[in-house]
Amino acid sequence: MTVDVLTKDGAKAGSIELPASVFGIEPNEHAMYQAVRSYLASRRQGTHKTKGRGEVSGGGKKPFKQKGTGGARRGSSRSPLLPGGGTIHGPKPHAYSVDLPVKVKRLARKSALSLRAQENSVVVVEDFGMNAPKTKDFATMLKAINVSGKKVLMLLPTVDRTLVLSARNIPNVTTFPADKISAYDVLNHSAVVIFKSAIATLEQSFGDAAQGGTK
Numbered sequence: 001m002t003v004d005v006l007t008k009d010g011a012k013a014g015s016i017e018l019p020a021s022v023f024g025i026e027p028n029e030h031a032m033y034q035a036v037r038s039y040l041a042s043r044r045q046g047t048h049k050t051k052g053r054g055e056v057s058g059g060g061k062k063p064f065k066q067k068g069t070g071g072a073r074r075g076s077s078r079s080p081l082l083p084g085g086g087t088i089h090g091p092k093p094h095a096y097s098v099d100l101p102v103k104v105k106r107l108a109r110k111s112a113l114s115l116r117a118q119e120n121s122v123v124v125v126e127d128f129g130m131n132a133p134k135t136k137d138f139a140t141m142l143k144a145i146n147v148s149g150k151k152v153l154m155l156l157p158t159v160d161r162t163l164v165l166s167a168r169n170i171p172n173v174t175t176f177p178a179d180k181i182s183a184y185d186v187l188n189h190s191a192v193v194i195f196k197s198a199i200a201t202l203e204q205s206f207g208d209a210a211q212g213g214t215k
Contacts, residue, residue, distance in 0.1 A: 001117055005196055008128045010144030016124055016196065018117060021207040027111040027118075035108030035183035038098040050090030053080055105183070109206050112186035123147060123193045127157070133165035142173070145193065153189035155181065157198040179205040 001018045018024070059078030066073050080088045100108075116122050123145055130137065142148045155178040156163065167173045176185060178198035186192060194202070 003122060003124050005124045005126060006145050007126050008141045008144065010146070013126050016199065018122070018124075018199065019203040019207055022110050022202050023114050023117040023122070025110050025114045027115040028107055029111075031104050031108040032111050032115075032183050032187065034098075034100055034104060035112075036187065038100050039182050039184040041096040041098045044096040046094050046096050048091040049093055050087040052088075052090065053078055053086035056084070056086045058084070106206050108183035109181065109186065112183040113192070113202070113206075116186060116192050121191050123191065124196055124199065125193060127195050127197050129160065130162045130166055133162055135166055135169050138163070138166040138173075139170055142170070142193075147191045147193060150191040151189045152191045152193055153181070153185055154193045154195075155198045155202070156195055157201050178202050 001020070001023055002015050003018060004012050005014045005016050007013045053076075056078045059076040061077075063074045063077045074082075078085045080086050113122070125145060128141075139148070142152065151172040152174070154163075154167065154173065154175045156175060157178060159177055160175075164175050167175050172189075174185070174189065178194070178201040
C-alpha cells in the first residue's frame with residue numbers, strides 16, 4: 001500500500017510504500033481480541049479483599065450460653081451469619097494477567113495496523129522536531145494533516161521528550177515509540193500518525209524479519 005508523506009504543514013512531500021508484512025495482512029480478529037483481553041486484564045490491580053471469620057476483630061467471648069436459649073449455639077459474635085461477622089467466600093487478592101505467546105502478540109499488532117490502513121486511517125509525516133514544548137504548535141500540526149478532533153496515536157522512532165510534552169495536554173492524543181505499542185493502543189485510536197523513519201522501526205519489530213524474542 002502506497003500512502004502520501006506529509007510535512008507538518010500538511011503539504012505533500014512524496015509517497016512511501018507501507019511494508020505489506022505489517023500493514024497489508026488480513027486482520028486476525030481473534031488475535032486482536034486476545035491481545036485486548038490480555039492488556040485490559042493486566043491493568044487490573046487484583047487487590048480486592050474482604051475479611052473472613054478468622055480475620056475480623058473481636059468475637060473472643062461466647063455471646064451467650066450454650067443451652068436454654070432456644071436458638072443457635074453461637075461460639076462467636078463474628079460468625080458470617082451475624083452483623084459485624086466475617087464474609088463467606090469473599091474476594092481475595094490475585095493476579096488477572098493473561099499470558100499470550102509472542103507470535104500472537106505480534107500478529108495482533110500487525111492486524112490492528114493493517115485494519116487502520118484498510119480504513120485509510122494511517123497518516124505518514126516527515127520527521128520533525130521542536131525546539132521547546134509548544135502545545136499550540138502541535139495542535140496546529142494536527143489540524144494541518146487533518147486529524148484534529150480525532151483520537152490520535154502518534155508513533156515516533158524514539159522517545160522525543162519535547163514532542164511528548166507538546167502533545168500531552170491535547171485531549172485524545174497519545175505519543176508512543178513505534179516499537180512499544182500494543183494492539184490495544186492502535187485499536188483504541190481512530191487515527192494513526194507515523195513518523196516516516198518509524199515505519200522501518202515497525203517493520204523491524206513486527207514484520208516478517210522480526211525475531212521470536214520480540215514482544
